[in-house]
Amino acid sequence: MDLATYQALSGDTRINDLAIWPKAAADLAALQMQVRKSFSSDAALAGLLEFASSAEIRGISLKMFDRSFAVTYWLQAVAIAIGLFGIATSFSAQVLARRKEFGLLAHLGLTRRQILRVVALEGAAWTAIGAVAGCLLGYLVSLVLIHVVNPQSFRWTMDMSVPGLRLAALAVAVMLAGTLTAWLAGRAAASQDAVLAVKEDW
Numbered sequence: 145m146d147l148a149t150y151q152a153l154s155g156d157t158r159i160n161d162l163a164i165w166p167k168a169a170a171d172l173a174a175l176q177m178q179v180r181k182s183f184s185s186d187a188a189l190a191g192l193l194e195f196a197s198s199a200e201i202r203g204i205s206l207k208m209f210d211r212s213f214a215v216t217y218w219l220q221a222v223a224i225a226i227g228l229f230g231i232a233t234s235f236s237a238q239v240l241a242r243r244k245e246f247g248l249l250a251h252l253g254l255t256r257r258q259i260l261r262v263v264a265l266e267g268a269a270w271t272a273i274g275a276v277a278g279c280l281l282g283y284l285v286s287l288v289l290i291h292v293v294n295p296q297s298f299r300w301t302m303d304m305s306v307p308g309l310r311l312a313a314l315a316v317a318v319m320l321a322g323t324l325t326a327w328l329a330g331r332a333a334a335s336q337d338a339v340l341a342v343k344e345d346w
Contacts, residue, residue: 172197224318227274231322235267235329260330267326268319275315 151157166175176195183193196204239246246259286304294301 224321227318228321228325231267231271232325232329235263235326239263239330260327263330264323264327268323270326271319271322272315274322275318279311279315 164175164179166172179195180193249259249262250256283306290301290304
């Protein structure tokens with residue numbers, strides 16, 4: 145906003161921020177003392193003076209930014225828990241619907257361990273697809289936020305950093321958790337009596 149427009153709308157004509165670009169060899173402490181002497185005639189005003197370098201301001205800004213986004217870690221944990229709950233319920237529903245299929249597989253000679261392996265492999269495949277799709281969608285959303293939303297809405301942007309190792313570890317953890325969830329959901333169906341599971345067709 146233009147200064148004249150701000151002053152006309154707010155009625156505030158005070159100047160409370162001052163930016164100084166010292167020379168490369170300047171003594172910052174001596175420069176601060178010189179500025180304080182310039183305001184020494186007004187004790188109240190001199191007591192309000194605060195100095196901060198650009199590095200300090202940047203550090204404070206980043207700390208505030210990180211604090212404001214700290215809740216995203218909890219949201220990430222909640223999202224993973226909801227996703228695993230969805231995997232558990234969907235595989236439980238599939239297992240109940242496929243009782244006859246598992247019973248027929250048992251009649252054909254598959255052991256309980258082999259049936260559970262099939263269910264676990266299905267869970268691993270679906271969670272792997274979900275992990276890859278989630279990483280790709282997250283990357284695209286990040287591009288939009290950094291290069292479109294931030295410049296247009298906040299007039300600033302940031303460097304993009306992709307934590308590949310952390311994402312890979314998280315994807316593997318989600319795949320393992322999804323596989324285990326699917327395996328646990330399949331135990332109930334695999335433990336059903338094969339004869340009881342297929343006799344409804346006769």
